[in-house]
Structures are given as C-alpha cells and as structure tokens.
Amino acid sequence: MTPTACILLLGSGELGREFTISAKRLGCHVIACDSYAGAPAMQVADEAEVFSMLDGEALGAAIEKHRPDHVVPEVEAIRTEVLKEFEDRGVSIVPSARATIMTMNRDRIRDLAADMLGLRTSHYRYAESLDELRAGIDAIGFPCVVKPVMSSSGKGQSTLRVAADVEPSWNYAVAGMRGDRVRVIVEGFIDFDYEITLLTLRTRQGVLFCDPIGHRQERGDYQESWQPAAMSAAARKSAQDMAKAVVDELGGYGLFGVEFFVKGDEVIFSELSPRPHDTGMVTLISQNLTEFDLHARAILGLPIPRIAQYGAAASAVILADRDAAAFAMEGLADALGSAPAEIDVDVRIFGKPVTRPYRRMGVALALAPGGTTDQARAAARAAAARITMHYKDSK
Secondary structure, eight states, rough: OOOOOOEEEEOOOOOHHHHHHHHTTTTOOEEEESSSOOOGGGGGEEEEEETTTTTTHHHHHHHHHHHEEEEESSSSSHHHHHHHHHHHOOOOOSOHHHHHHHSSSSHHHHIIIIIIIIIOOOEEEEEEEHHHHHHHHHHOSSEEEEEEESSSSSTOOEEOOOOGGGGHHHHHEEEOOOTTOOOEEEEOOOSSSEEEEEEEEEEEEEEEEEOEEEEEETTTEEEEEEOOOOOOHHHHHHHHHHHHHHHEEEEESEEEEEEEEETTTTTEEEESSSSGGGGGGHHHHHHSSHHHHHHHHHHHTTOOOOOOOOOEEEEEEEEEOSSSEEEEOOOOOHHHHHSSSSSSSEEEEOSSSSBBBOOOOEEEEEEEEESSHHHHHHHHHHHHHHEEEESSOOO
C-alpha cells in the first residue's frame, strides 16, 4: 500500500503519540523523532529516529534520509533555521517555517501580537541577565510572572511577589530553559477571571474553531482542562477574532493552540502553539474529531466536517512524583469504574519509559453528556486519583 503521505514528526511525547495515531488512521507513514529511544509516539509509529532537535546536522540528515511530504514539529526546541532551509527547497514544514520560528520563542510571538497586530497583551519586558531582570521588574512592578522565552509545559515559570523572589526566579528560569537562548520575559500580573485555550484550525477552506477550553495550572503546567469553558458571546468573538488574526499572519495549515486571559468581556492574548495543545487532550473524549484528527486533516488538505461536541467534558493529569526507571501504573480498573453511570470515563496511559517529579504519565477523561463541566471535572479528577504509581526502584 502506498501511504497517503510520509510525515517526519519532530517530538514524540504524548501529543505526538495521539497525532501519530490520527495520521496512521488516514494512511500516513510516520517517522517519530525524539532525543531518547522508546518515546510515546515511537511506540505507534512506522519508524523512529533518535537525535536532539537542536542538532542541526542530525535534523537535516533525518529530512534528507526520509524525504517526507510533511515535517511536523511537536516540540519547542528545534533548530528552526534548518526547517527554513528545507522549506526554501520545497519541503512542507507544518504549519510553516516562519510559524515555527515565531512561536518557538515567546519574545517573537509576543512582539508579533502586540506590535505588529496591536492585540491586547500584558505589559512585558525581556531580560538576558539577573540585572536586566531586576530592571524589567522595576518597570513592570510586583506581582509579575517570569518565563523563559523558550520552554515547555510551564518549565522555568514562576510568579514573583517580593524582591526576595527575583534571584531564585532567575535561577529557576535558566534551569528550565530549552534551547541555547538565555533570555526571559517578565510580564505584569493580570487580574483575570479565567484563562482559556482556543483551538484554532487553519485550513485551505478557512479558519475554524473548537469550543473554548478552560484550564487550571500549577507550577506553570496544566493540571486539568474542561470544555466548553463558559464565556460571554462578546468575549468569545473577541478571542476568535484575535486568534484568526494571529494564525492568518503566521500562515500555513494545521491546528494552533491560542491561549487567552479573560476578564469579563475583555480578552488578553497570552501565548500560541502551532500544534495540538496539552489542554486540548480533553478533545479525546469531548468531540467527534479530536484536536489531533483536526491537525492531521488540515495538514493533508482533507475536508473538515462539522466539529461537534458531545457535551460537558474534562481532563485531569496523572503525575509521577519521583525519578524512576522501573515502575508500574496501577488502579486502571478502579479509575475506569469510578464515575456514576451517566458520566463516561476513559484513561490514556502515555507509555513514557521513565518518571520524573511532576512528569505527566497519563490523563483521565470524563464526559457528562447531560451534565455540567463541574461534574465532568470532578469525575476526571476522581479517576486520575485512582491511578497510582508503584515504583520498583528509585533514584
């Protein structure tokens, strides 16, 4: 059988795993790449390559070797100039090399949103040293948030409230950085009611949206998400208008996770990822087409039917709490049987080969077709709590 397309996947975590499954269902041949063997997407892909995405020579060699129809980045830290070189030679980079360059760094996408498009954002400054961070905080004031310009899953992010927080925050940000850029963004703290992810799909037929997803974070990383997030019609339209402006400016085709803070009817742009979003894992149970299905269809230029939501839904993460190379995840039967009859529960185990403190190892999903997001959230949390980590060794 001739595959519909050959896809080189750059990054093979849980998001890459679900995308690979969606792409395989559409007849694609997927080569999963990551910096370590046995990554989640590698377990379901056709082939695998192990190398650092920041190794430009290795990245270029993988593209030359496999000659994919599409190169699909699923991680932040990539030698993006190599992607631009191959795009100039006719290779399809998803959604585009420019989009990966702009969004792999918080400073570039923030400048695009605030300066080029005039979108409402928090007040912000950049810093490349502890002294510059102090100067930026003097301009912004307390409380504020410090993040590396390149990181993932909230790594290196902290909230500062007093001067004593500054140096520890700088050290934490540097330790959590990805790539080779020692640079942080300091943002004024926004008094928001809630924050959302708006999954925005750019297709050859136009821009489409999923229902907004609410989420809760700890340590800068998502802990639970729910869909649909309740928001006013005015706020929803504003978010859609802003998201469309950004993705149209970036170009290309695929799914974007656009994050906003919301205060009443006021919407403030936060961040954007040019790929499926971790908070969007709720779509594994909430929609007829998951965010991964939508990403694959948009990349391949396939028609997108009506995006239908089944009802109030939620996700809750399952976390490890220590370093271990030998472990078992127990309690699956209890988790799957934990909800009332009117609520559907599912669990996805990611298949990561080692654990670390706070590492996401799986996600619990809940759907309350005739209920509320609060009911779905409670069911997802209860299911996640029933999955326990049994460590056979620790270090």
